Structures are given as structure tokens and as C-alpha cells.
Amino acid sequence: MSKILQAEDLTKDFSVRDQRGRRRMFRAVDAVNFSIERGNCFGLVGESGSGKTTTGRTVLRLIEPTAGRITFDGVDITKADMAAYRRRMQIIFQNPAGSLDPKYQVGDIVAEGLRANRMCGSRAEYRQRAEELLRQVGLFPEDALRYPGEFSGGQQQRIGIARALAVEPEFIVCDEPVSALDVSFQAQIINLLKRLQQEKGLSYLFISHDMSVVRHMSDRVGIMYRGRLLECGEAEEVIGHPAHPYTRALIDAIPIADPDRSAARTRRPPVYGAEEAVTGCCYASRCPYVTERCRQAQPEAKKIAPDHVCSCHLFE
């Protein structure tokens, strides 16, 4: 199998102002390394502010990286002209309503990418192709003439998916595609994304804060915290045998929809720490196993199983 995407030491700094109005640098993504095999799904899990969305946008170069290297299908695209790659790399956004232009008919939204890339010969062909795409995502061909506001959240997300699929991409960044949806729609969209992946051999970077959704979708996963990739590897391995204290805390905190098992689980008292910048491990202020070394030195990524890497001093 070949790698469709590889990120090496990917770093992104944003210039922000602190409370006194002074400029300073904020490192949203900090030396992140991961790769995605063709036809696979890589899940990126983390809490809000952990840098997962910035990572997703940076690999598409919707945000320019500060440092590091992005390789797509064997070609270094860190500095390349992206026009040649936009058709092959697409994105699905979290907020379906906000990512669809309310003044465009659904058919035009879906066909916009086709037109930009001159993928069809005639107007009739564009319309036919848009209708076919709508059918593929479970909508009706007649829906092409309606406007986004006439659809429910789940249907709007289907339109977003049809738009991403239109240009026949190989790689799609799914940025929290189901987080804004109701429970009954979530399962519909997850099934749709999975079916499309199998039918078209797509590769996904699947970003979510919901560990159970990521586990269901992904072949490999990465756990992010404050811009750093703390743990990464094969999905069952990482989730079944979490190594990093943060991953363990994250998995323990997932509510279980079963009263007996929910009551039976044990809880560790939370560690409250000051949220200040430290020179050492970014998780040091909340970690129950913290040592002096964690506060001083940043842990290196260490291989602890064939496809399982963890950045923690406990494993050195």
C-alpha cells in the first residue's frame, strides 16, 4: 500500500494578542507527524483547542504551515501550487448550514466544482451529473432545484458530501462531519461516509472529538492535546490499549449508555492544574503521574508496539 498523505513535523503558529494587547505567537499545531495509507481512514481525536481542525486545514493548505512538510501521493506539496491538487483533495465541514451558500440552488452548489474544473461538456451534462451525485448521497434528483434552507441538518450535510464528491477526489478531510447533527442523523451520515469510502476507494482524515465515532470510522487514530500528537497508531491497538495518561483519561470520560456499566466504572479524581505554558510535556499540569522530568523536558515519540507511538516519559 502507498501513502496518500504524510505530515512531517507539521507546525502552525498563529499571531495572537494577549490580554494586554501585545502580539505573541500561539503554536496551534506543534511538530505533528502522521501518515495515511491509500483507502484508509485516519481519525484525529482531541478536545476543543487541541489543534485538530488546524491540522486538517493545514494539510490541505487552506492554512499555510509555519514549518514541516506535507507529502500528497508521493509529491511534496508544502510549497507547490495547490491549483493542481484542489480537485484531488476535498473537505467536508462541521456546520452544514454555514458551509452552503443560501442563495445558490443545491444543484449549482454541487456542480460548482465540476464547472471550475470544466469536467462536463454541456449544461445538460452538468445537471445530469449533479442529480446523479444527489442520488448517491440519498437525496432526490428534484432536490437540485431547491435551496439549502429547505433541508434539515442531516440533509444539508448530505449536500456538503455530494459537493465534495463531485470532483472525484481521492482524499477528503472530514472535519467533525456529524458533531452538529442529531443522534438519528449521525448514524445515517456515518454509514454514508463509510459506504462511499468502500465504493470509491477514498482516503479520509476524520476529525472528531467523539472517540466512539472515530473508532467506528478509522483504521488508525491520533490523539491530540494542545497542538501535540500524544499518541498515534492502529485504532484497535490505541483505543484498546491506551498508553498515554491523557488517552486513558479521555476514554474513561466517555459516557456509557448503559446504567449498570455506567454505575460500575471507577473514577479517578480530576487533577486541577494551572493552564500555563510549560517547557516540558503539555499534559504535565493535568497528569496524575507527573514527575519533575515531565515539567522540564518534552517527551519524544516512542514506539511501544508495531504500529503504536506514544509521547510520554513513562515509556522511556
Added chain:
Amino acid sequence: MGKLLEIKDLSVEFRTDKGIAHAVNDVSLSLEPGENLGIVGESGSGKSTLAHAVMRLLSPSAVITDGQILFDGTDLTALPEDELRALCGRELSMIFQDPMQCLDPSFSVGYQLTECLLAHRICGKAEAKERSAAMLERVGIHEAKEVMRRYPFQLSGGMRQRVMIAMALLTGPKLLIADEPTTALDVTIQDQILQLLKDYAKQEDLSVLFITHSFGVVADICDKVAVLYGGRVAEAGTVRQLFYRPCHPYTAGLLNAVPTMEHDKNVPLQPIEGTPVNVFRLSEGCPFCDRCGKAAEICRKECPELKEVEEGHFAACHFAE
């Protein structure tokens, strides 16, 4: 034991430009002292409208067309404004999904906390400060004195939610209405907030009406649960009854649709097909019949009544047994 909160045949509709939205229809629920009741539903199911109706926070376009809301025997829907103000914030409090929208950005946390004690004339200024600091410590905020000097924007999302909980609990209410208080929070913080609410409710004999869309949250902190669909109670009972023996196809569907950490990845999830019912155009039949696999002729014609399938377990389905 007397009931703390009893909602009887409540119906609420919104009169809008687009027509009448029947947000809550004929809902009856009750809550004993010290009990936690979860209200589960998707967007548009009427769960927030129900909570707002209890606190009388409905928007002007909403009208309570029928029913009563009895709190400790007093009908809140008929209570004069001044008596309601004396009750709300003191005997019954509410916390919301987004603390940033509920805290005033231009006043310090300390000012806003003491304000609710002072407004209800519960104690003097000095004592109010002390009580507020003690309550902040209790909800897990250390350095309470320091936090009281800060403004809401200087706090993290989890801290803000703790401040709001402290504010709601300061006056020692008997009932807390929690409208999706953890939905906007990260899972690790959500877990801490839920434990906090659960422990506090147990120690102080507080009842919580917990509005959420997550069955995981319900399983964690509730004793009883009601599932709403299209503004109606689809199923209600104890948490164990609903989770282990769901009798309404919608409840069963929701429970199956959520991916769990044990689900076999190669087996597709079982979604509930179709889209939620439009509360502007409710038909005569069961609101769920268009999405239900069991729907028959009777479901389209007649809206099922809630019937008791076992003791304390109710379902509104023609085929429930």
C-alpha cells in the same frame, strides 16, 4: 411522598409568521423530591420549550394553551409575576448550555454570584461574599477569592459552567433545571461536571430536571427518563426500564443508532431513517409513524395514548406491550 414538580397535560405552541408550531403537546411528567429526571429528545422535540415553560422563560410568541405546572402544589402558570420572581432563582434554578451567554460580560464573577443572594434578601453583603466563595470551592474551583475578581471572558468553558452551577445552587433550590449543561464541553470536563451535579444532588436532596440529547449522560446521572418526540412523550420510566426494555420503536432506534466503543466496525450502524416530524404540520396519527418500521394503518389515523406497560413504565405506541 408529595411530588415536587408535576406537569399536567401541558401544551405549548409558538405563533409565528409561518403558522403555529405545536412544540409541546399534552405532556405530563412528575418529579419526586431528590429524584433526577432526564428529558431526552432531538432538536425540535420540545425538550427546551418544556424547561423554559417551567421557569416561564418562554418567548412572547409562545402560548401555554393547556395544562398546569405544579411546583410544590403551586401552579406556576397561574402565579402572578412578583410571586414567581420570588420563587425562581431561589426555590428553583436553571443552568443553560452556553454559560458565556448567561453570564454578564461587564460584571465580575463575584458581583454576579453575590447578586442572587442579595436580590432575594437572603443575607448581607459580607456573608454573601463568604457564601459565594464557599460555593465556588464546592463546585471545584480552587482559589475562589481570586476567581471572584475575574470576568467571565477570563475563564475557560468548564470554569464558566462551574460558576453558573455555583450561582444556581447558592440559594439552596429544591429543583435545578439543567438545559444541556455539558453539551458544549469537552468529554473530560463533562465527566467532572456530571459527577459534581450528581454528588451535590445526593448530598442536598436536590432534584434535577436534566435536558439532554445524550443517552450516555442520562445513564450516568438520572433515575427516571422521558423521551420526547414531536412534542409528545414517546416513552417514560425508570432509566433501567428504558435502557433494558425499550417499548417505543423510537427509543429503541435511538439506543441502537449511537456508536458505542464495543460496536463491530464492519457492521453498519442502524440509523433511524427519514427526517424528524415537522411541528408546524402535525398529522392526526402518531408523530413517529413516517419513520417507524412497525407503522400500520392505525398509526396513521390515531395518535396513541401513553399506556402503562409495566409499573411506572409508559409508552405511547399502539403496539407497545
